[in-house]
Structures are given as C-alpha cells and as structure tokens.
Amino acid sequence: MTEKSTVRSVTYDLLRSLQLTTVFGNPGSTEQTFLQEFPDDFQYVLALQEASAIAMADAFAQVTRRPALVNLHSSAGLGNALGNLVAAYRGNTPLIVTSGQQHRELLIGEPYLGNREATTMPKPWVKWSYEPARAQDVPEAFLRAYAVALQPPTGPVYLSIPMDDWNQPLAGFTRTRTVSDRVAPDPVRLRTFAERISASRRPALVFGPEVDRAGGWNAAVALAEKLRAAVYGAPLLDRASFPEDHPLFGGPLGMSVKTISDRLAGHDLVIVIGAEVFRYYPYVPGDYLPAGTELLHITADPAVASYARMGDSLLGDTKTAIELLFDLVEEGAARTAPEPVPRPRQLPQTPSSPLTPPEVYATLSKIRPPDAVIVNESTSTMAQQIEWLPTTRTGSFFATASGGIGWGTPAAVGVALGDLANGVSRPVIGLIGDGSFQYSVQGIWTAAQHQLPIVYVVMRNQEYSILKSFAVLEETPGVPGLDLPGIDIASLARGYGCRTAEVETTEELEKAFNAALHADTTTVIVVSTQPQKAML
Structure with a gap:
C-alpha cells in the first residue's frame, strides 16, 4: 500500500531536493508532528539549549556554504535562541529557522505554548518571517524561505508552523526552482x-x-x-x-x-x-x-x-x-610597497605563573597543525591571537558577528560537523574565555556525542577581562559582577563526556594539546592565565 501523501512527506521530499537533510534543534511538543518517524537519510543534531542549536547551524552553514535548517520549540525556544540569531543575522548566515505553533483549532483562545504574534518575535533579526495561512502552503513557504535566505544579502529567515499542519493531506508540490545567489556590480x-x-x-x-x-x-x-x-x-x-x-x-x-x-x-x-x-x-x-x-x-x-x-x-x-x-586597475609597480609591520612578539624572560595569554598563544603557535581552524571567543585576547596565531588560509577563522558571547563553543561543533559533511578532516581549535564558556557549556555534550575532533583551550582568568578593560576606558569604577571565582571547568567538561586536562605551564599545555590532537573525541584543556587588558 502506498503511504498517504501529507504536508509532512511532501515537505521532506522538498528538503531532500534542497540538500537540507541536517536538522539542528532541541525538540518540543509542538514540533513532534514534524519530527515523527524521522527519516533515516536525515540527521538530527541535538543541542541541549536552543541558542547552541542556532550557533551550531550558523557555523555549519558557513563551512558547507549552503543554508542550514534549525527547528526550535514555539516562542520559548525561539526566545532562548534569539541571542545567537542576532549573530547569524549580523554574519549574513543563511538559516531557515522553524518553530512549532499550537494547533490551529486552539489559537483563538491563546493556548498554552501558543506562539503569540509568532512572525513578530524574531524581528528585526531575520530577513523574512512567516506563518502559512493554510497547511497546504507549508512546502511553498519552505521554498520561499530557502530563496530569501540564499539571496544577497544572505541571512536567516523564520517559519512558524502549526502542529496540525504536518498531517494534512497534500498530493505533492512540483513548483521547485533555483535562485541566483550573486549580484554583479555596476x-x-x-x-x-x-x-x-x-x-x-x-x-x-x-x-x-x-x-x-x-x-x-x-x-x-x-x-x-x-x-x-x-x-x-x-x-x-x-x-x-x-x-x-x-x-x-x-x-x-x-x-x-x-x-x-x-x-x-x-x-x-x-x-x-x-x-x-x-x-x-x-x-x-x-x-x-x-x-x-x-x-x-x-x-x-x-x-x-x-x-x-x-x-x-x-x-x-x-x-x-x-x-x-x-x-x-593598473599595476602598482611605481608605488613603494609598505614596510612589513614589525611583530614584537614579546614574552616574559622567565615563564609566568599563571601564564600570560601571549605565552599560551606562543605555545600553540609552535604545535598548531597548519590546516587547523580556529573558533575564537576569548574576547580580551583577540589581538594576541592575531599576533601569535595568524589566519593563513581561507575558511579557517570564525568568531561571532554580534558582539554577544555564548556563540563560540557550539559554533566549533558546527564547524566540525560541516567539515564532516564536506568530507574534510582538520583539527578544530576553540579558543574560549572562561566567562564565554559558561554561556553555552552544554554545547560540548553534542561535540562529545559525535566524537568530534575539537580541542577547546579555555583560558581561566576568573573574570570578565574585556569588561574590566572597558570599565577603565569608560571611567566606570565599581562595576559589580565582573569576577568569576569557583568554577570547576574541568569537572563540568568531564560531566558532559569530554576528555579534560588542567595545565599550569607551557610544557603541560604542549603535552596536553598534542595528546588532544590524537584523541578520538573532544578535549577541553583548561589553562590558568593572567587577566589580559584588551587592546581597545
């Protein structure tokens, strides 16, 4: 007997044709009608929090160079994800973000888990926001979402889909089309x-x-x-x-x-x-x-x-x-080439205790594989990272585009999964501050579950150093909440299933990093460091 054709089956066929077969998300009750009998040729990447799901999809889309699909839970899940949705919008990442809406029969009565003013909530951080007027419009809404996300300037779009739409009968959808993703200059x-x-x-x-x-x-x-x-x-x-x-x-x-x-x-x-x-x-x-x-x-x-x-x-x-x-343009042979900028690369004459960020980066510069990719969310040490760990290859450096933190840890997961989808094998290095790490620490669980070759180097200075630097610049003494004592990062990482190492010296860091490169899963290396005044 032929399986009954429904909005759900037709939409999955469309997603296959668009190569949208990886779904990042954290499932909720209003999404289960979409996720039921999840197809074997699709991959569901579970994040333990919706903001992490967005960041993973963001980096995945950047690495694979095609849109990625995110499934969130109603307005509550979308609300959790908004911080990293800002990063995707600022970074022009083509994402199709969906969330479940309550049953159409209940919407008039403001039901529990109803997505109130669903299309308004993600604005202005999406290019297009839509809730289909009819169940039969769901596949075409996905196709339009794909086109809008992909056309320049690329960026995220949002669909709110009532949970009862997926099981409605639908004969098929044949109006597929392609769209241009580049515009030539005048x-x-x-x-x-x-x-x-x-x-x-x-x-x-x-x-x-x-x-x-x-x-x-x-x-x-x-x-x-x-x-x-x-x-x-x-x-x-x-x-x-x-x-x-x-x-x-x-x-x-x-x-x-x-x-x-x-x-x-x-x-x-x-x-x-x-x-x-x-x-x-x-x-x-x-x-x-x-x-x-x-x-x-x-x-x-x-x-x-x-x-x-x-x-x-x-x-x-x-x-x-x-x-x-x-x-x-004409050849610039007549111009005097600029003098190379001197790189001071100054290190203490004797090793520091705790280490300084330049000492950490200098050590990593000696042992970083040339094909490694860096995801940076150590906001107070960005200048030192460029100095000691310069980016020398295309597609090998990623950071948040929004200025918020909590993106980098799950984004490293998205980079590694994107490499797998591309058939590429390269180490992924997450340079994360201890404050940033706590915003999305649950992201490392997904990394461990997929046994991804990520090495997180978490610099533990027990404070928000970037904010202390701003406090000096802005002459705002006495700001509370800038210290972070008492966080056992290694224990947290072990609890999520990662290998861990705690290091105090450059020798210990080099040994732990080399071991992590040959491990069969994700490693979190916690390095005690001195606070670094940011170069503002």
Whole structure:
C-alpha cells in the first residue's frame, strides 16, 4: 500500500531536493508532528539549549556554504535562541529557522505554548518571517524561505508552523526552482572606482568577512599584490579574508573612531571591501577619516552601504567585484610597497605563573597543525591571537558577528560537523574565555556525542577581562559582577563526556594539546592565565 501523501512527506521530499537533510534543534511538543518517524537519510543534531542549536547551524552553514535548517520549540525556544540569531543575522548566515505553533483549532483562545504574534518575535533579526495561512502552503513557504535566505544579502529567515499542519493531506508540490545567489556590480561605477584606485599614490585595502564568505580569499591576495597596497583587517572580524602573515598585512585596523583614523593616516585612498564602514566600539572621538583621505566601499548588502558614515559605495558580490577590479586597475609597480609591520612578539624572560595569554598563544603557535581552524571567543585576547596565531588560509577563522558571547563553543561543533559533511578532516581549535564558556557549556555534550575532533583551550582568568578593560576606558569604577571565582571547568567538561586536562605551564599545555590532537573525541584543556587588558 502506498503511504498517504501529507504536508509532512511532501515537505521532506522538498528538503531532500534542497540538500537540507541536517536538522539542528532541541525538540518540543509542538514540533513532534514534524519530527515523527524521522527519516533515516536525515540527521538530527541535538543541542541541549536552543541558542547552541542556532550557533551550531550558523557555523555549519558557513563551512558547507549552503543554508542550514534549525527547528526550535514555539516562542520559548525561539526566545532562548534569539541571542545567537542576532549573530547569524549580523554574519549574513543563511538559516531557515522553524518553530512549532499550537494547533490551529486552539489559537483563538491563546493556548498554552501558543506562539503569540509568532512572525513578530524574531524581528528585526531575520530577513523574512512567516506563518502559512493554510497547511497546504507549508512546502511553498519552505521554498520561499530557502530563496530569501540564499539571496544577497544572505541571512536567516523564520517559519512558524502549526502542529496540525504536518498531517494534512497534500498530493505533492512540483513548483521547485533555483535562485541566483550573486549580484554583479555596476560596470560603469566599478570602472570609475578602478580609475580612482589606479590614480592613488598610497592606497589601503580593508577586507571584511564578506570576502571570505564569497570565496574571494585568493582574489583579495592577487589584488593587493598587484596594487602593492597595505592591507588591514576590518574591525571586529568574524571571518578573516586575507593571510595575516602576508608582508602587505598591516594588522587589525582597530575598533574606535580615533584608532581607525590614526591607523589610516598617510593613505590617500582607502578601499573597504566586504565590511562595514566601520564596526565601531567603544566610542573614542576623533576624525572619521584623516584629512586628505578618501574612501571607496564595496559590499553585497544595501543596508551596510546605506549606514556607512563616509565614502562612495558600490553594491555587488565582493568576489566578483575584486576579480573585475583586478583586470581594471593598473599595476602598482611605481608605488613603494609598505614596510612589513614589525611583530614584537614579546614574552616574559622567565615563564609566568599563571601564564600570560601571549605565552599560551606562543605555545600553540609552535604545535598548531597548519590546516587547523580556529573558533575564537576569548574576547580580551583577540589581538594576541592575531599576533601569535595568524589566519593563513581561507575558511579557517570564525568568531561571532554580534558582539554577544555564548556563540563560540557550539559554533566549533558546527564547524566540525560541516567539515564532516564536506568530507574534510582538520583539527578544530576553540579558543574560549572562561566567562564565554559558561554561556553555552552544554554545547560540548553534542561535540562529545559525535566524537568530534575539537580541542577547546579555555583560558581561566576568573573574570570578565574585556569588561574590566572597558570599565577603565569608560571611567566606570565599581562595576559589580565582573569576577568569576569557583568554577570547576574541568569537572563540568568531564560531566558532559569530554576528555579534560588542567595545565599550569607551557610544557603541560604542549603535552596536553598534542595528546588532544590524537584523541578520538573532544578535549577541553583548561589553562590558568593572567587577566589580559584588551587592546581597545
């Protein structure tokens, strides 16, 4: 006997055709009609908290370069997930986020677990939010959600689906289609940009996360070398888009108005590609650009172009734009190449106790496999990480795009699962602060259950160091709640099924890290460190 065709069966067939066969989630009662008789050719990745599910899916989508599917529980689960939904939106990650809605028969009476004003709740952190008017519209809603998530600027979308819709009869859905995911820049305006770049005496390039997301790493290197231009990392990067050990790399641009303007002094033209102009935090007043400096801006996101504080903008796919610019700009042979930026890399003459973050990173730099990927959420030590553990390959650095914490630990899980889906084997290193680790510590359970090759290096300084740095900058003494004593991180990690090691010296760290690289599951290494004043 042929199985009855329902909204559920038709939707699963559609999801197969879209390669959306991995579902990240934490199941609830209003989602069970969707998840019943879960197909053998689908994978359900269980996170123990909804914010972790979003972060895992976010990183998975970034690594696989295709949308990912998340299933949350009604408004309660969506509420738990919102913090990391902000990160996915800011990071332009294509996610299809779904949650269950109560039975249509009950909705008029505001039932328990009803998703009140369901389409409003995730705004403004989704590109599109929808609850189908009819059960028969569910498959087409998924198809539209897929198209919206994938079209530039890419980003998360949301569907609220009543629990009784899934079992409704539906003969089939055949109106599948494909959509473009790249928009070419205006050729006339691009040519004008190329002419201004060619005429520049001392240009600077600022490459942002869009470049690496678009697969433009190699094109960015080629353009910089042709122009002989200095390259800076965009502020507060969530993806690196240029090798940070390259002779043209001048380091991170900074975070404040004053710092960025000071770094750009002496350049007559700044070309920002694939980044905001700029991500500022904290507020330190200064000139937005040095006197005599002009700015060109290329981005795939109209919103990012609209709220830039200065410069002339061009919309278009960043990889395409860079490749076209390469052919249009003149060779920069007449320019004097910028001097390589000195890397002081200063360490204490005798080992510290506890270790300093530079000592930790210096040790890891000696033993990090060249193909390793880094997920960073040690917010007070980002500058030291770039100094000692520079990103040298495309797709090998990830951080949160939102400024919130609690993303990095589960995101490392998503990276590792994405590598498995791509057939790639490489170590994943999670550099996590002890404060950040507590926001989503349950994420390591999923890592252990899947026996993922993740090495978490948790730097335990027993405080929110980044917030203490801000307190000094903002002259706000006496802020409470900035110390974190008494957390036994290793015991927590063992309780979730991970291998653990607690280290005090560089020798112990090197031994524990090498052992973790050859382990058959996830390892959490807890390193006692001194607080690090953040470079703001």
